[in-house]
Amino acid sequence: MNFRIWSPLLCVLVLISAAPASAQRQVIHEERSQYRNVLVTEFNGQRCMLFNIHRGDMNQTCIDLRNPRRLVFNYTKMSFAGLLINPEPERILVAGLGGGTIPMVMRELYPEAEIDVLEVDQAVVNVAREFFGYREDEKHEVHVVDARVFIKRAGLRGDKYDYIVLDAFSGEYIPEHLLTREFLEEVKAILTDDGVVVANTFASSDLYDYESVTYQAVFGEFYNFKRVGSGNRIILATNGELPELGDLRSRSRDLYDVLAPYDMNILEFPPLLTTEADWDESTRILTDQYSPANLLN
Amino acid sequence: MQQQQALVSVSHSVASRLAILAVAFINGFVIMSIELLGGRVLAPYFGSSVHVWGSIIAVFMLSLSLGYLWGGKLSLRNPGHRTFISFFIFAALLCLxxxxxxxxxxxxxxxxxxxPRYGSLWSAVFLYFAPICVMGMVSPYSVRLLVLTQEQSGGVAGMLYFVSTLGSALGTLATSFYFVMWFEINQVMWGCVVALLLCAALIAFSSRHAIKEQTS
Known part of the structure; x- marks a missing residue:
């Protein structure tokens, strides 16, 4: 065999086998994917799903093996801020499965709710079921489909959801067609009047400004939710007027007890929500014609 | 008689030979620019899953392969600059x-x-088959216009593959690195239309010039 051809491959193999050892991280499973292979690792009592081990920080989702109910990631906890706006969701749509944490917690909190989950990668669904305890039921279904396609069809059918989580953006490649004004208009069209859109977006990078003006163009004023030490920003948007902060505070007191077991202190959330624009409002809106998100990140 | 046919069917002058290489380059550039934008055109309806890219690439390859075949066939009958020019005009119109x-x-x-797999496949067929097929005809036809002798034919074909594929490489890079950040999709598409019309103009100008040179 020609070593010149094989040496890069060998390097990669050496790196793959060396990386977990140096990080004390154990790869317990690798699932082949049409997109990027999905790795499951265990480290320090946590089990994580990753798309790229070499980048180190590419944990898609983690669970605490000693206390599986405890939410590990800040942004996952932050996404439940949507309950402050709609504390009684009946039809829930989650775009982006990950380990299935958000839909599973929603199922525990709201046993009667109908839940649709959208995940483009079958491998992620397989791994979530096998390693993260993800379970569907008769009113909870995961659809292996591009979120844009599903939401467009839901709009044509006239389906409505009162709690929509957009969380398809983690990882290295950003699906640019899920950031545009046209997409958000399609999301808005399937949102009930009292519903809420919870979008997990980028807190740093140029994209912050672009996403902010695009959400503003479609939904008008929205609640912006950032926490120190988290690279994520949660947008809470509605179809009409935003509820007053005072209402959110009283709801957070009602929700505190049910969310505490998940290591969430929702009382901390309302003071961090703001409608103030801390972005450059002259930024260009992202559209289907113009969405260079991966170049802006 | 034979002398006269040679006059119209091959390019002797340096200017017209360079013009043919230039349009082959631009043609390659435009093809890949349109292909790269294709993913963005289809995404709002069919997503950006791996099969959408599969559809686009498959349709482009199919269009080019048939374009090569038919372009080569066309070059067997009365080859000349007029047909060559019409490729670019048709390609530009079919981009609209x-x-x-x-x-x-x-x-x-x-x-x-x-x-969405078959949705994206049929959309790609309807939108891209015709223009890309016509652009594919350019390559074999260029070979016909440039080859003077049998001994040269391999060298000429190699040179044409070189410039057109180099154009494709640069078209891919320029579009994905810069154009999508500077322009809207349709603005880049208009750029492609204008570039194709410029190709037609360039060939028209250089061939008229060459004929004048030879008849005087």
Whole structure:
């Protein structure tokens, strides 16, 4: 065999086998994917799903093996801020499965709710079921489909959801067609009047400004939710007027007890929500014609 | 008689030979620019899953392969600059539906085909087959116009593959690195239309010039 051809491959193999050892991280499973292979690792009592081990920080989702109910990631906890706006969701749509944490917690909190989950990668669904305890039921279904396609069809059918989580953006490649004004208009069209859109977006990078003006163009004023030490920003948007902060505070007191077991202190959330624009409002809106998100990140 | 046919069917002058290489380069550039934008055109209806890219690449390859075949066939009968020029004009015109009809075409297909794999495949066929097929005809036809002797034919073909594929490489890079950040999709598409029309003008100008040179 020609070593010149094989040496890069060998390097990669050496790196793959060396990386977990140096990080004390154990790869317990690798699932082949049409997109990027999905790795499951265990480290320090946590089990994580990753798309790229070499980048180190590419944990898609983690669970605490000693206390599986405890939410590990800040942004996952932050996404439940949507309950402050709609504390009684009946039809829930989650775009982006990950380990299935958000839909599973929603199922525990709201046993009667109908839940649709959208995940483009079958491998992620397989791994979530096998390693993260993800379970569907008769009113909870995961659809292996591009979120844009599903939401467009839901709009044509006239389906409505009162709690929509957009969380398809983690990882290295950003699906640019899920950031545009046209997409958000399609999301808005399937949102009930009292519903809420919870979008997990980028807190740093140029994209912050672009996403902010695009959400503003479609939904008008929205609640912006950032926490120190988290690279994520949660947008809470509605179809009409935003509820007053005072209402959110009283709801957070009602929700505190049910969310505490998940290591969430929702009382901390309302003071961090703001409608103030801390972005450059002259930024260009992202559209289907113009969405260079991966170049802006 | 034979002398006269040679006059119209091959390019002797340096200017017209360079012009043919230049348009082969631009043609390659435009093809890949349109292919790269294709993913963005289809994404709002069919997503950006791996099969959408599969559809686009497959349709482009199919269009080019048939374009090569038919372009080569066409070069057997009365080859000349006029046919060559018409390729670019047709290609430019066939790009206009991508700008103006993409939405209604994709909406119709989206409503009638549930599976996004076949939805994206048929959309790519309807939007891209005709223009890319015509652009594919350019390559074998250029070989016909440039080859003077049998001994040269391999060298000429190699040179044409070189410039057109180099154009494709640069078209891919320029579009994905810069154009999508600077322009809207349709603005880049208009750029492609204008570039194709410029190709037609360049060939028209250089061949007229060459004929004048030879007849005087």
């Amino acid at each position: 539906p991508i700008i103006y009809l993409a939405d209604p075409v994709m909406r119709t297909i989206f409503l009638s085909i549930e599976d």
